[in-house]
Amino acid sequence: MISVNKILHYMTFSFWRSALLIFATGASVRAGEGAPTRFVDPAPPTAQTLADVTAPAAQKNPDVTFHAPPKELSPDAVTRDWPCFLGPTHNAFSTETSLTSDFAKTPPAVVWEMKKGTGYAAPALVDGRLILLHRVGDEEVIECLDAFTGDRYWRFAYPTNYEDRYGYCDGPRASPAVANGMVFAIGAEGKLHCLKLATGQLLWQRDLMAEFKLTQNFFGVGASPLVEGNLLIVNVGAPNGPCAAGFDTRTGRMVWGAGSEWGPSYATPTPAVLHGQRRVLVFAGGESRPPTGGLLCIDPADGHLDCEFPWRSTRRESVNASSPVVIGDRVFISECYGSGGVLLDLAGGSAKPLWTNPAFGTHFMTAIPRDGYLYGIDGHGPEDAFFVCVRLSDGQEMWRTRPQWDEIEQRGEEKREVPIGTDRCTLIMCPGEGRCLCLGEYGHLLWLDLNPNGYKELSRTRLFAASDTWTPPALSRGLLYVCQNQPGENGEPLRLMCYDLRK
Numbered sequence: 001m002i003s004v005n006k007i008l009h010y011m012t013f014s015f016w017r018s019a020l021l022i023f024a025t026g027a028s029v030r031a032g033e034g035a036p037t038r039f040v041d042p043a044p045p046t047a048q049t050l051a052d053v054t055a056p057a058a059q060k061n062p063d064v065t066f067h068a069p070p071k072e073l074s075p076d077a078v079t080r081d082w083p084c085f086l087g088p089t090h091n092a093f094s095t096e097t098s099l100t101s102d103f104a105k106t107p108p109a110v111v112w113e114m115k116k117g118t119g120y121a122a123p124a125l126v127d128g129r130l131i132l133l134h135r136v137g138d139e140e141v142i143e144c145l146d147a148f149t150g151d152r153y154w155r156f157a158y159p160t161n162y163e164d165r166y167g168y169c170d171g172p173r174a175s176p177a178v179a180n181g182m183v184f185a186i187g188a189e190g191k192l193h194c195l196k197l198a199t200g201q202l203l204w205q206r207d208l209m210a211e212f213k214l215t216q217n218f219f220g221v222g223a224s225p226l227v228e229g230n231l232l233i234v235n236v237g238a239p240n241g242p243c244a245a246g247f248d249t250r251t252g253r254m255v256w257g258a259g260s261e262w263g264p265s266y267a268t269p270t271p272a273v274l275h276g277q278r279r280v281l282v283f284a285g286g287e288s289r290p291p292t293g294g295l296l297c298i299d300p301a302d303g304h305l306d307c308e309f310p311w312r313s314t315r316r317e318s319v320n321a322s323s324p325v326v327i328g329d330r331v332f333i334s335e336c337y338g339s340g341g342v343l344l345d346l347a348g349g350s351a352k353p354l355w356t357n358p359a360f361g362t363h364f365m366t367a368i369p370r371d372g373y374l375y376g377i378d379g380h381g382p383e384d385a386f387f388v389c390v391r392l393s394d395g396q397e398m399w400r401t402r403p404q405w406d407e408i409e410q411r412g413e414e415k416r417e418v419p420i421g422t423d424r425c426t427l428i429m430c431p432g433e434g435r436c437l438c439l440g441e442y443g444h445l446l447w448l449d450l451n452p453n454g455y456k457e458l459s460r461t462r463l464f465a466a467s468d469t470w471t472p473p474a475l476s477r478g479l480l481y482v483c484q485n486q487p488g489e490n491g492e493p494l495r496l497m498c499y500d501l502r503k
Helices: 004-025
Strands: 064-066 109-115 124-126 129-136 139-146 152-159 177-179 182-186 191-196 202-207 226-228 231-234 244-248 254-258 270-274 277-284 294-299 304-310 325-327 330-335 340-347 350-357 368-370 373-378 386-391 397-401 404-411 414-421 426-430 435-439 444-449 456-462 474-476 479-484 495-500
Touching: 124 177, 124 474, 129 182, 139 182, 139 191, 152 191, 177 226, 226 270, 244 277, 270 325, 304 340, 304 350, 368 426
Parallel strands: none
Antiparallel strands: 064 109, 109 495, 124 129, 129 139, 139 152, 177 182, 182 191, 191 202, 226 231, 231 244, 244 254, 270 277, 277 294, 294 304, 325 330, 330 340, 340 350, 368 373, 373 386, 386 397, 404 414, 426 435, 435 444, 444 456, 474 479, 479 495
């Protein structure tokens, strides 16, 4: 546990830094009246004319072990696809119902498992198909699998030379998005591909790093793309702009660019309706000297930049990685290296801070709003990853805890009892079930009751014994898809696991 004096010193410093930042910027930077800034597409791609071919049938996947079919869906179960990062509502909320509630009584059974390559990208699921982006050897691979069996429809691969400077992994970070019968995927080196979902045929491709003259970010390219109508929104972060770009999903050509000051982050663009207007929110800011970044509010119709709100730590080795959280007409953004969190009202072309909380700094997980409160993980490492609840009306902290328990760990013939917890976990809120799924950093799955009175665990199981379980899970048709990103304690390989959560 960190000391009280350390927390108070940290909160005091960050509070005054945030206050001075807000005062100095006047709360927002206007983009200017009239037409949006015009950016020229540096290398418009040529869309391919696709041959009319029959969609391939799924074939036995040599990397998959099938265990057993899942239970039948309940007749009254509500189910949905999971087509992109954080799911169909872009905020890690799921409308799925008829899910098992007692893991002790009914542990999640493995339907199938696939030996996968490196990377932290989450799968996307549409119409019974699963799209996975990962790295195998010296290639980044986009695969289309049968979501219920793991059988393979098609596989698309291209070379990569990416090396992680910090030694985590050399695989992709950005999760694919599926919409309008197309798959959009961005690799760690900024290779952007658009493929036909049914056949895997390449429609168009772009090399964002080469075309926009980007330098390698801390962990390569990591912000997932967002499909907004007929546009693909990408946090490009080009020097002198554009910071964000809208590409035509059918041709790959840039329709508009927005922003000119901030580099690429690891936060996925988020759609919103704010005060009755459709907008896209981009939380930018990655490796730069000095460290800069913040929130852009963009009209997706033409790329007009309504406003910018600077929000970034002064620490050079820091990033903005947590996606914006939309709560009605308000937006919460957060980072864990110094500034913490701020709730904004975006109206009339400006960003008005309603409150700041330097002690509620989410790293790469996305906070969950529920019944007037926000729940999330404050901190950037396992020793300072605290589960926190704050009140939405004023940012007041209601409780803070670091969930932990003792567990038997076995390495070969040796057994020992060790403390373990949720740490850098991810959440899926299931309002139809009245509870929240939590995937812990070390392979645990929990049901939680999110309430302002205190942390409450309802049920817990361990799916596997491995670290770095940072990829958000995907939930679709009563099945949970989880990426194991490190070898297991007993030698299990990196895997994509499909679990049966059906009641």
